[in-house]
Amino acid sequence: MSLWDGVKIAVLLFVAAVAQVSVFSQIDVFGAAPDLLLVTLVAVSLLRGSVAGACGGFFAGLVVDTGTLGTLGLTSLVLTLAGFWIGRYGETTGRDRAHAPYLSIAVVTVLYEFGLLVVHFVLGESAPAGAVFASLLPAVILNLVVTGPVYAIVRRLLRPQAPAELSAEVQLLG
Amino acid sequence: MALVLVSLTLLTISFRSPTSGALHDLQGAGSTVLRPFQIAASRVAQPFRDAYDYFDGLATAKSENAKLRSEVEFWRSEALLNAVAARQEKAIARELHYRAGATFPNGYRAVTARVISSSASPFARTLVITAGSAEGIRNRAPVVSGDGLVGLVSNVYSQTAVVRLLTDTQSVVPAVDVQTNASGVVRQGSAGGLILDEVNKQLAVKAGNQLVTQGTIDPNYPDLYPFGIPIGRVTHAHATDTSSFLVVELQPYANLSSLQAVSVLVATKKHRK
Numbered sequence: 001m002s003l004w005d006g007v008k009i010a011v012l013l014f015v016a017a018v019a020q021v022s023v024f025s026q027i028d029v030f031g032a033a034p035d036l037l038l039v040t041l042v043a044v045s046l047l048r049g050s051v052a053g054a055c056g057g058f059f060a061g062l063v064v065d066t067g068t069l070g071t072l073g074l075t076s077l078v079l080t081l082a083g084f085w086i087g088r089y090g091e092t093t094g095r096d097r098a099h100a101p102y103l104s105i106a107v108v109t110v111l112y113e114f115g116l117l118v119v120h121f122v123l124g125e126s127a128p129a130g131a132v133f134a135s136l137l138p139a140v141i142l143n144l145v146v147t148g149p150v151y152a153i154v155r156r157l158l159r160p161q162a163p164a165e166l167s168a169e170v171q172l173l174g
Numbered sequence: 175m176a177l178v179l180v181s182l183t184l185l186t187i188s189f190r191s192p193t194s195g196a197l198h199d200l201q202g203a204g205s206t207v208l209r210p211f212q213i214a215a216s217r218v219a220q221p222f223r224d225a226y227d228y229f230d231g232l233a234t235a236k237s238e239n240a241k242l243r244s245e246v247e248f249w250r251s252e253a254l255l256n257a258v259a260a261r262q263e264k265a266i267a268r269e270l271h272y273r274a275g276a277t278f279p280n281g282y283r284a285v286t287a288r289v290i291s292s293s294a295s296p297f298a299r300t301l302v303i304t305a306g307s308a309e310g311i312r313n314r315a316p317v318v319s320g321d322g323l324v325g326l327v328s329n330v331y332s333q334t335a336v337v338r339l340l341t342d343t344q345s346v347v348p349a350v351d352v353q354t355n356a357s358g359v360v361r362q363g364s365a366g367g368l369i370l371d372e373v374n375k376q377l378a379v380k381a382g383n384q385l386v387t388q389g390t391i392d393p394n395y396p397d398l399y400p401f402g403i404p405i406g407r408v409t410h411a412h413a414t415d416t417s418s419f420l421v422v423e424l425q426p427y428a429n430l431s432s433l434q435a436v437s438v439l440v441a442t443k444k445h446r447k
Contacts, residue, residue: 014211018208018211018212018215019215021212021291021292021293022211022212022215022216022219022290022291023215023216023218023219025291025292025293025294025295026292026294026431026432028294028431031296031366033294054177055177057177058177058180058181061181063208065201066201066204066205066208067205067208067212067290067291067302068291068292068293068300068302068336069201069202069205069300069302069329069331069334069336070293070298070300071185071188071189071192072184072185072187072188072197072201073180073181073182073183073184073185073186073187073188074181074185074188076177076180076181076184076185077178077181077182077185080177080178080181081178116295116297117297119185120297123185123189125297126297126298126342126343126344127297128296128297128343130364130366131296131366132296134366135296
């Protein structure tokens with residue numbers, strides 16, 4: 001990954017994080033809101049791998065926690081893990097598979113919500129499992145709706161890497 | 175792994191001192207840096223939001239107009255009766271040398287601020303506003319909009335503040351029913367909506383009744399909210415055999431999902447404890 005790619009990823013995630021905390025979080029459809037930041041992070045992770053995903057998740061989480069003045073490090077922790085995990089999925093399977101972004105979003109939305117629930121519970125804060133379960137299906141559907149256009153934009157900005165540039169540590173299965 | 179450790183360290187420090195310390199100040203400074211970007215994003219989204227509100231308003235305008243006309247007739251007669259009662263109340267209070275506590279909006283000045291971000295996840299329902307300790311805002315100050323109670327300031331930085339919304343799981347507001355004088359606490363119910371809890375089953379609370387903040391009952395334990403801030407309207411009230419209290423559901427007056435600006439009530443010196 002080049003330095004220019006890093007700059008583009010940072011700007012992309014910064015814009016997505018600001019839009020998420022300022023605009024998208026106010027949308028309420030059956031108790032859920034589309035998570036533009038998570039979708040953007042998944043797209044970046046699929047296209048640039050686990051290291052970029054983890055770093056991007058950490059950076060984007062810091063922006064969110066600063067923007068919402070929430071507990072610093074909480075969103076970073078969950079997004080770092082999400083970015084890393086999706087990056088590994090992208091590295092170990094054919095990232096050009098058409099269903100990869102949609103499958104990743106569906107799975108990571110559920111895991112992200114559960115991750116937040118667990119962290120809040122461990123911290124002794126309010127962890128309303130019922131409300132999380134109730135908003136899970138609308139959240140997955142809304143995120144899937146925005147996945148198509150967001151992935152197309154991110155793919156346009158970050159051209160898919162050549163096979164030689166992919167991580168050498170993993171064996172390609174797809 | 176290193177990033178996870180850094181996240182955990184930040185999380186630990188931030189969790190242990192959420193309202194003070196170097197990290198708190200650093201986060202406040204970061205929020206000030208982010209503020210122009212957040213305001214710009216809100217402004218870009220504003221025309222789309224306005225267009226949605228316009229078409230949404232058109233769809234409901236006719237039925238809402240008829241409903242409002244009937245309400246105006248009712249409130250006109252109520253206002254007349256209230257004006258007479260208020261004049262009598264003033265005279266009686268003077269005669270009895272009655273000492274009233276803080277009452278909304280007397281004894282408070284409003285600091286109006288723009289909403290720059292919001293969190294509406296099931297874990298926390300909060301807003302970040304563009305005013306902080308520099309404008310005189312203190313922790314636990316009540317926050318209102320033009321329609322009614324919004325919540326409470328839960329964290330203050332120099333240029334920004336966090337507002338915990340009425341619908342947050344940690345929010346508890348002592349309230350009273352204006353029509354029946356039934357008192358209880360407004361909080362989030364198990365189904366996710368707002369309820370008036372701890373209301374005696376014998377009281378005849380009905381749908382349509384209005385709820386306001388209860389204010390201080392015992393001067394030794396002053397309430398965070400002054401008496402009389404409109405909270406919402408009862409939508410459903412019924413008693414069940416299994417519950418100890420009346421089940422009262424309510425709809426807040428303030429539209430908490432699309433707030434553009436709010437006013438923080440800062441107590442004037444006379445009413446400060």
